[in-house]
Amino acid sequence: MNNTTVIIGAGISGLLLARSLAASGATVVVLEKSRGYGGRMATKRVGETLFDQGAQFLTARDPAFVGLVEDWHRQGLVVNWPETNHRRWVGRPSMTAVPKALAEGLEILREHKVTRAHRHASGGWEIDIENEGIMQAARVLFTCPVPQALALLHAGEFSLPGGVAESLQGLSYHPCIALLAVLSGPSLVPVDGVAFNDGPVRWLADNVKKGLAQNTPAAVTIHASIQFSEANYGRTEAEIAEMLLPSLEPLLGAPVVSATVHRWKFSEPKTTHSETCVWLPEFGLGFAGDAFGGPKIEGASLSGLALARKVAGCLVPRQ
Numbered sequence: 001m002n003n004t005t006v007i008i009g010a011g012i013s014g015l016l017l018a019r020s021l022a023a024s025g026a027t028v029v030v031l032e033k034s035r036g037y038g039g040r041m042a043t044k045r046v047g048e049t050l051f052d053q054g055a056q057f058l059t060a061r062d063p064a065f066v067g068l069v070e071d072w073h074r075q076g077l078v079v080n081w082p083e084t085n086h087r088r089w090v091g092r093p094s095m096t097a098v099p100k101a102l103a104e105g106l107e108i109l110r111e112h113k114v115t116r117a118h119r120h121a122s123g124g125w126e127i128d129i130e131n132e133g134i135m136q137a138a139r140v141l142f143t144c145p146v147p148q149a150l151a152l153l154h155a156g157e158f159s160l161p162g163g164v165a166e167s168l169q170g171l172s173y174h175p176c177i178a179l180l181a182v183l184s185g186p187s188l189v190p191v192d193g194v195a196f197n198d199g200p201v202r203w204l205a206d207n208v209k210k211g212l213a214q215n216t217p218a219a220v221t222i223h224a225s226i227q228f229s230e231a232n233y234g235r236t237e238a239e240i241a242e243m244l245l246p247s248l249e250p251l252l253g254a255p256v257v258s259a260t261v262h263r264w265k266f267s268e269p270k271t272t273h274s275e276t277c278v279w280l281p282e283f284g285l286g287f288a289g290d291a292f293g294g295p296k297i298e299g300a301s302l303s304g305l306a307l308a309r310k311v312a313g314c315l316v317p318r319q
């Protein structure tokens with residue numbers, strides 16, 4: 001009988017879940033729709049320039065996560081940013097460093113977009129993958145944003161039990177527009193970035209000063225506020241640049257050479273689920289991610305690890 005556990009999503013929660021389950025002897029396959037690892041811990045190349053376009057840094061409070069981060073630090077995957085701030089960590093060379101390291105040795109099929117998850121009446125799952133065909137699995141664990149997971153189950157005509165369905169349908173996310181600006185000269189952006197409490201921009205940081213981008217005087221990641229992102233999500237790149245850049249000129253300090261937009265539809269959960277993860281052993285079905293463990297990288301990581309512990313108890317180990 002097929003005993004494969006399929007994990008949908010190679011973000012931080014999916015990768016930690018996969019590593020942990022594989023270490024307990026499970027046969028694990030991760031399906032990831034994009035080319036890279038890390039999901040919202042994303043680095044983007046614009047020409048020759050690298051930007052952290054999603055998560056900017058990570059923080060650690062829970063002792064279990066602190067232990068993980070210290071381990072990543074020992075491996076040279078994260079450093080304090082700036083050096084004197086012992087509460088903020090960034091990936092080295094970029095925020096994808098940790099996901100890339102976690103992915104090593106795992107079976108991860110990238111550019112494999114799941115379009116449907118269907119449960120057989122006799123048990124087990126049939127997973128449809130765009131342009132790739134069908135994969136059979138004993139278990140399916142979703143780590144993509146919850147509305148995306150529910151859409152895949154809906155396409156497979158799977159009905160969740162009432163209470164679970166209600167709690168998952170209640171989860172939604174804020175969008176975030178990211179603007180990646182290359183400047184013709186050095187920026188005036190402080191080395192540790194700037195967080196704003198109001199206005200159209202909530203965050204900006206110069207990836208050159210962060211130690212990520214090279215071969216360019218300045219490469220600034222600008223994250224629009226929730227309100228701005230919701231109101232202007234469908235606007236063109238030129239319109240967004242025109243609306244955001246003029247008020248930032250004094251901080252940028254040099255002319256903008258190019259401005260590229262990335263739209264994060266599911267940037268951060270508006271509210272989080274009461275459980276750290278959801279595991280339904282009777283269906284071989286689980287959910288993890290930042291909408292469960294609490295927002296941000298720490299919450300997503302703890303959620304992935306929590307689901308791994310629950311699933312591991314139900315696994316038949318590899319011979």
Ligand SMILES: Cc1cc2nc3c(=O)[nH]c(=O)nc-3n(C[C@H](O)[C@H](O)[C@H](O)COP(=O)(O)OP(=O)(O)OC[C@H]3O[C@@H](n4cnc5c(N)ncnc54)[C@H](O)[C@@H]3O)c2cc1C
Binds near residue numbers: 012013032058291
């Ligand atoms: C703009 C922005 C700024 C942020 N800043 C910070 C910060 O400074 N600090 C911090 O701690 N956190 C920050 N976060 C939040 C942090 O990035 C997330 O909480 C965390 O990375 C979520 O991890 P995850 O594994 O739950 O989900 P994700 O990283 O979203 O991973 C889900 C994966 O599922 C894949 N997927 C989706 N659908 C499918 C499908 N149909 N088939 C196959 N694969 C699929 C996706 O491609 C993705 O790789 C930020 C996020 C954004 C967007």
